[in-house]
Amino acid sequence: MASVLDKWLWHHEYWLPPGITWNDLESSEHALYPRPRDLVIAIPYSVVFIILRFLYERWIAVPLSKHMGVKEKIRRKVLPKPALEKVYTTKSTCPKEHDLLALAKQCGISIHEVKVWFRNRRNQDRPSITQRFCEASWRFAFYLLAFIHGLCVLLDKPWFWNQRECWKGYPRQVLLPSQYWYYMIELAFYWSLLLRISLDVKRKDFKEQIIHHVATIFLIGFSYCANYIRVGTIIMLVHDASDYIMECAKMFNYAGWRRACDGLFVVFALVFIITRLVIFPVVVMYTTLYDSMEIFQPFFGYYFFNLLLMVLQALHIFWAYLILRMAVKFVFAGKVEKDERSDVDESDGTEEDGRMESKSMSSPNHNGVLNKITNGMKSKSNERNRLPKAR
Known part of the structure; x- marks a missing residue:
């Protein structure tokens, strides 16, 4: 089995430039190089992240949500309807x-009551505001700490200021302990997100999130094996630069702090556009596409690595489109309406009935009747008021 993996998966021609083999990157007492088997340790670390998240949300995020004034929406309880519940769980949550x-005929109720039942049932399965706050708080804590750690790792490195240094001596570049832990922590975190994505808050870009997590895991893993460590740490820092601002804005949004949320949204939009649509393609992708060619000839890993970067950039453009939509609403409405990706609660039946009743009362067909009734009531009341004076 090991020989098959060495021949097809870990063959040096896939991962390393021409003329370089795994023997050239053997670690010694004086030099440590990345090894593909190091990535296995990220799996148990991801389980540790899931446990830490559970403890964090229970002991820190939930009390913080109460302290910030997070209020839950009152959701109407669903009456037990076995026939409707069977359709909801087995066939469709939104029947035609x-x-x-x-x-309606089977249960002996009206179609409107069936719609209201399914609407309230869907609301029951949606995550609560406290759950959304806890998720945003956990991601905010990680992204902020990861961004600070990335700055500590990169600020004193020459390749952070001059990206040509990323390829100096490549691929025989020694792996630093700070780089190793930066990679393992980021990789384990994204594994934990992928493992828990079915339990987290589902948004409109659910599929894009899965693509993003898978592409990120492949990108981190491949860049580690191919010793793209220097440029890989820059890529992770660029992504963490705006993520913690977005999660902080979500926390304020769930807590009802509108001004703080709107201000952070503006900051997040600026940082996101600068880092993801300017720095990422102009600096990072340029150095991986062109500067690297001054050191080695193209190989399979070169094309695969840049393909993953292009997938990430396509996702950046998609999310930038959503952010700009929210920015337009912010400019014209004066506030951020909501996260374009969020799955919000549906209104219950009573609210819809109230809106339908208000619309019917304000429609032209009923205005004449309502005016006559109100005018008649006013005239009768006026007559009653005048009677004592006449007597």
């Missing part, structure tokens, strides 16, 4: 019109 008619 002909299915609603059949269910």
Whole structure:
């Protein structure tokens, strides 16, 4: 099995430039180089992250949400309807019109009551505001600490200021302990996000999130094996620069702190556009596409690594589109309406009935009747008021 992996998966021609083999990157007492088997340790570390997240949300995030004034929405309880529950759990959470008619006849209720039942049932499965706050708080804590750690790792390195230094002596570049732990922590965190994505708050970009996590894991893993450590740490720092601001803005949004949320949204939008749409393509992708070619000839890893960077950049453009949509609403409405990716609660039946009733009362067909009734009531009251004076 090991010989098959060495021949097909870990073959040096896939991961290293021409003329370089794994024997050239053997670690010694004086020099430590990245090894593919080091990535296995990220899996148990991801389980540690999941446990830490559970403890953090229970003992820190939940009390913090109460302290910041997070208020839950009142959700109407769903009456037990076995026939409707069976359809909801097995067939569809949002049945079509002909299915609603059949269910209404089966249960002996109106179609509107069936719609209200399914609407309230969907709201029950949606995560609470406290759960969303806890998730945002956990990500904020990690991204902030990761960004600070990345700055400590990179600020004193020459390749942080001059990206040509990323390829000086490549691939025989010694792996520093700070770089090793930076990689393992980031890789374990994204593994934990991927393992828990089905339990986290689902948003409109659910598929894009899965693609992002998978692409990030492949990117981190491949850059580690191919010893793209220097440019890889820069990529991780660029991504962490705006993520913690976004999660902090979400926390303020869930807590109802509108001004703080709006201000942080502006800061996040600026930092995101600068880092993801300017620095990432102009600095990072340029040095991986062109500066690296001054040191070695293109090989499979070169094309694969840059392909993953292009996938990330496509996701950046997609998210930038959502952010700009929110920015337009902010400019014209004066506040951030909501996260374009969020899955918000649906209004219950009573609110919809109230809106329908208010619309019907304000419609032209009913204005005449309502005016006559109100005018008649006013005239009668006026007559009653005048009677004592006439007597």
